[in-house]
Amino acid sequence: MRLFSKTVVAGGLLLLAADPALAEIRIGSVLSVTGPASFLGDPELKTLEMLVEEVNAAGGINGEEIALIHYDDGGDANQARTLATRLVEDDEVIAVIGGSTTGVTLAVAPVFEEAGIPFISLAGAVSIINPVNPWVFKTPHTDRMACEKIFTDLNARGLSQIGLISGQGGFGSSMREQCLDVAGDFGIEVLADETYAPRDSDMTPQLTSIAATDGIEAVVNPGFGQGPAIVTRNFAQLGIELPLYQSHGVASDAFIELAGESANGVRLPGSATLIVDLLAEDDPQHDVVTAYRDAFEGHFDEPVSTFGGYAHDAFWIMVSAIETAGSTDGEAIRQAIEATTGWVGVTGEFNMSPEDHMGLDLSAFRMLEIVDGDWTLVE
Amino acid sequence: MRLSGKAWALIALAVIIALAPLAFPSSFYYRVGALILINGLAVTGLVILFGYAGQISLGHAGFAGIGGYAAALIPIHLGVHPVFGLIAGAILSAGLAFLIGRPVLRLKGYYLAVATLGFGILVYLVLNNEAQLTGGPDGMSVERLGLRALSDALGLGLNTSQVWYWFMGVVLLIGAYLALNLFTSPTGRALRSLHDSEVAAGTLGVDVARYKLTAFVISAVYASLAGSLQALLNGFVTPDVAGFLHSIQWVTMTVLGGAGTVLGAIFGAAVLTALPQALTVFKEYEHMMLGLIMMVVMVFMPAGLFPSLAKLFRRVR
Incomplete structure (x- = not known):
């Protein structure tokens, strides 16, 4: 009998341990903040830092603060791979945003796949999401x-x-x-x-x-x-x-x-970030783009860029997925990201599915024409 | 029984590789360890070229590029196991080194440096521009060597980084053993005579051109293997592997640690591979700090970090 109750208690403890409680939420990022792709990585990192601050000031995710653990890969795929391993093995992050370039993204993706950690890339090429890797998502439009x-x-x-x-x-x-x-x-x-x-x-x-x-x-x-x-x-x-x-x-x-x-x-x-002031009041992206532009330019005193917008969307998709999942369990977060539908970001409206890990359609692009040295929208 | 210096060096290396994991706080350090050992293999080859034969090359990453892409492309196009890609890459690199070595090694000093530099850049450009074959700047994925599967089949329960650390440990020991053997062999003595004075070596009957070429080809094979192994470890390869910076990193490791000794160069590889990991917080200043360390070492320890420290240690003792 005593043995039985001990087993039950031990089993219960194991169950408790197996269900990861929300503590500090550790989100990792690998971006090319220096090196040839720094024009991508720099606004991306600034955006992430700004948003982490914002979420934490508002009480975090489900009451837990976000800790952003960032490494700079300098645009080098081998270095990025090492840093990705470090995020997984050493920093034990629960989700990762990053990969400023396609090369870096394709180099790090297997690390997160092996560890079962959801990963949202900020790079362009279609090869990142086609064929679909269950753990890899992306927010930028493709070429x-x-x-x-x-x-x-x-x-x-x-x-x-x-x-x-x-x-x-x-x-x-x-x-x-x-x-x-x-x-x-x-x-x-x-x-x-x-x-x-x-x-x-x-x-x-x-x-x-x-x-x-x-x-x-x-x-x-x-x-x-x-x-x-x-x-x-x-x-x-x-x-x-x-x-x-x-x-x-x-x-x-x-x-x-x-x-x-x-x-x-x-x-x-x-993307809509370029023509914030030209967007109609009733444009679905009007509010989110204006808010992001004002926040970014207020924070950093430099013009907002399309690339920072990719990080903006990736961050909010990740945060709401963690909120929905209600735990730090990788599979639960992954499924929540995959279930993102009808969410309007800076880049466009995201409708993810198990077959489509980007979820954007052509409406995410605006056809622009330069007239008298300024952008105009082609109807 | 009295052990030779060669045996002591190998035993020291084996002990360090075997005991280092005791100090690893997480399995991420195995990954850094594996990278150190891969770089160690490449710089062992450079010791033969720089330290033994007294030649310089700023383009050895070009051979790493050939090795890396051979490991990636040959299994895809010929449907063979990646290990044949690695071997084919080494053969290809040796052949290429043989072909370009003849004319290039007639040059000396700066001219030799610039010619090898040009070779490395050429390989980099080809890998970058032949996008339909190499995937261009975005790189391409590499088939697995199957080490992890082997370890699982044997029930060792190691993760990818750990498997690769132990595998690379064995590979580096073999590489170091061969290089140390060469040092005391007749060929090694001929190479070292070139280092001291080509004219004197020539008058004593050493075939200068042939021995230079030998050293060049051997070091190219080491670099090619290191490139293949890095590609196989990552399961991915980009043209950066053949980049100018990669060549310079290897040269820096070799010279910093001490170009004259295998252990010294491997020590240099360890320092310069691990340091950027410790300096991630100062990423923007990384190159500045590396440059500063390099200058300090060169000014105060011209023979390299390892020989200078060894000397200091002997003096204290």
């Missing part, structure tokens, strides 16, 4: 969607024969592939396909060749950094009278500054 948005706009304008001029960096080459892949679905023909190196300072030869190709009706430029600004300037200098499309990679005020006068007339798919 494939950017191509689709551009092609939809081309269809609306009755244009179908285009020339591509792509950067050879990770972003440009990945988007180029996606554009070539989906072009057929929209009845778009790619007649010219040129590329340039990330540090090239003159793209006149490629543009001349594109302009000389028979039947070209529009030019699309996947790429980021200063390349697209140079393409835009050369395009104007050559006097090419065709519509020019840039990608979401240069959707920032810096692009207009770099390209100057020649930016006028350029169209690109961008």
